[in-house]
Amino acid sequence: MSNNVSLIKMMIMVAFVILFGGVILITQLESFHLFKMHQHSLAMANKASQESSPPPAEIQDIEQDQFLLVYDPDTELSVSLKNNVEKTLLYMKKMFASVPVKKIPNDIKEYKNIIILFPNLDLVKDFTILTDYVSHGGKMFFAIRPDIVETYESIHEMIGINESDPPYKDTFSVKIESDFLINSRGLQITDENLIWNSVLDISLKENSTVLASTDNMIPFLWSTPYGKGTFMVFNGTMLESEMNRGFIAGSLSYLNNNFIYPILNSKVVYIDDFPAPFPDGTHDLIFRDYKTNTMSFFHKVWWPDMLKMAQEYDVKYTAGIIETYNDDVDGPFNERLAEHNLKIFGRDLLKMGGELAAHGYNHQSLTLDQGQVVSLGYTAWKDEKDMVASLQELNQFVQGIFQGYTLKTYIPPSNVLSEDGKKAIKKAIPSISNIASLHLPDDEGISYIQEFEYSEEYNEIPRLTSDYHYAQEVQWIVANGATLYGVFSHFIHPDDILDEERSGNKTWHEMSSSFRKMLKDVKEKYPWMKSQTASESTESLRSFQDAKVFFLQDEKIIQGYIGHFRGELDFILRSDKKIVDSLGCEVEKIDSNHYLVHAVSPEFTIELGDES
Known part of the structure; x- marks a missing residue:
């Protein structure tokens, strides 16, 4: 009897073990299957997000809004204005056609907007084609103030102007009366070196809406309904400049209902010449205020202030390293004067999520043309071989302290870079794929000027503004950059305080207060901007451009x-x-x-x- 009971117990235990084992096996197989499915899904999602897949044919066949740009090919200002508006529309990914004024098509009803890019309206053979277009629901933007000619006199009331023969006037200011520039209502610019326009000294009809004004409350930008459509008029002559593209984008946004366009969305702050050698000894203003030498000031005052501002205002720094300030362009390249600073500041920079970038072995711009750098007091390189050797030394210098760190960004000294220099960078440090120079042309025409774009060779990621001082020029460019590109890209130098011209003879307390105000203003006006390093911003650039x-x-x-x-x-x-x-x-x-x-x-x- 007991043997039978034991046998039954044993059979039950065996059956339980088999059943339990089967359940475990099924569960493991199922878990494994689910795990593989999850991994496959992640891989496919990642692949889908990175691979370029063309839109379906039915989407591509959708008829998109088109803008008609009308310009005068015989007038340099009109051609420059056309080019700038075209570039603005390209960034906004809007379709357009540009036609000379003498070739305006008879049928224009298909266009979302017509943009007039010349002042002499008498060049239009039959302006009623354009006014009828607006009357039937079209929208027209005059991107330059009209001349007082016969056609103007016949349409001035249609476009909202009271005076038939107003005087021309030069103006040097602008006040933004609305948010057509994002979050910039009330922004006022009075810098005569920044804003100059030839305007018509006019008043407007009551049904016009003023978006911006200038000296003595002269209307600067307004919209006026006409029939079923709308006229918008810019009463000025400055929109051919790249600096004012946000003004163009904001005007078109206001003119059109429910207007949508893509942006890069990126906030990047650069510190050029850092880490770098700091001068020995004392500086009068620094010693007066802090009773310490220059080296100690940068370690104990400047850098802690910079780190605190970065934390408070959501900023990551991208820092351009140099080893020495000598002017050696033919080697040997072995003067590692910034080693201590790279160790100390570089560690803090990487800890706060920043990026180390290449600025150069020294501060000599990568060019073989002495004429390109003579005004800077620099020495041109004799050949590409020496440029390559100097950059290889910089890379070895960084690797000796931060082993395995990959340099990805190059910042040209004084924003000067030649095509020979770009080739040298690729040969010396192939990991560098980003160049950060300038977006707006300099007065001397020697800088490396960029658009936001990438090619197989480099990501072009220009800086828009510079300086610790929150000057009106910076405020204006920031507002325009935020409105069109969704970008704040700014650079400073640690040693600005040591230079009387660059510091404006102001103390560090005054300079840091102004810089703090700038960062605070950007954070409060554009809290949606993504704080990024230069390399991180290139991901936004690629998503945007693709x-x-x-x-x-x-x-x-x-x-x-x-x-x-x-x-x-x-x-x-x-x-x-x-x-x-x-x-x-x-x-x-x-x-x-x-x-x-x-x-x-x-x-x-x-x-x-x-x-x-």
Whole structure:
């Protein structure tokens, strides 16, 4: 009996073990299968976000809005203005056609806007074609103030102006009366070296809306309804400059209902010549205020202040290293004067999420042309071989302290760089794929000027502004850069305080207070901007440049499709309406009538409600 019981118990235990083992095996197999599926999904998602996939044919066939640009090919200012407006529209990924004034097509109703890029309106054979276009619902933007000619006298009331024969006047200021530049209502510029325009000294009809004004409250930018459409008039002559592209973008945004366009969305702050050798001895202003030598000031005052500002205002620094300030261009390159500073400051920089960038072995610009750097007091290189050797030394210098660190960004000394220099960079440090120079041309025409773009060779990531001083020029460029590109890109030098001209003979307390105000203003006006290093900003650049954007929209719905989608893309939407719902994107209000749209899917929808 007991043997039978034992046998039964044993059989039950065996069956339990088999059943339990089977369950475990099934569970493990299922878990493994799910794990593999998850890994496959992640791999596919990652692949989808990085590979360029063309939009479906039916999306590509959608008829997109087109802008008609009308210019005078015989006038240099008109051609320059045309080129600048074209570039602005390219950044906004809008379609356009540019035609000489004598070749305006008879049928223009298909165009979303017509943009007039010349002042002499008498060049148009029959202006009623254009006024009829507006009367029937079209929108026209005069991107330069009109001349007082016969055609002007016949249409001045249509475009909102009271006077038929107003005087011309030179003006040197602008006040923004609305948020057509994002979060810039009330911004006033009075710098005569920055803002100059020839304007018409006029007053406007009551049905006009003033968006900006100038000296003595002269209307500078306004819109006026006409029939079923709208005229917008810029009463000035400055929009051919790259500095004012945000003004163009903001004007077009205001002119059109529910206007949406992509942006880079990036905030980058550079410190050039850092880490670098600091001068020995004392500086009068520093010693007076801090009772310490120059080296100690940078270690104990300047750098702690810079770190504190970065933390308070959400900034990452990208720092351009040099080893020495000598002018040696033929070697040997072995003067490692910045070794101690690179160890101390470099460690702090990387700890706070910053980036070390190459500025050069020394501060000699990479060019073989002495004429390009003679005004800087620099020495041109004799050949490419020495440029390569100096950069290889810089890379070895960095590797000796931060083993395995990869340099990805090059900052040209004094923003001067030749094509020979670009080749030398690739040979010396192949990991460098980013160049950070200038976006706006310098007065002497010697700087390396960039657009935001990339090629197989380099990511071009220009800086827009510089200096510790929050001057009106900086404020203006920041407002324009934020509105068109969604970018704040700024650089400073540690030793600005040591130079009487660059410091404006101000103390570090005054300079740091101004810089703090700048960073605070940017954070408060554009809290949505992504704080990035130079290398991180190139990911935003690639997502932006790769994207092919298509829209279907009416008064209630905006449907967007992004071809070549890399995982996310940001847009600016200007609309007077409330956002009811969204799918495939996140929408955030960023001023009175602008929204940031963060697309997380290649297809997204925004539902609009009533006016807010």
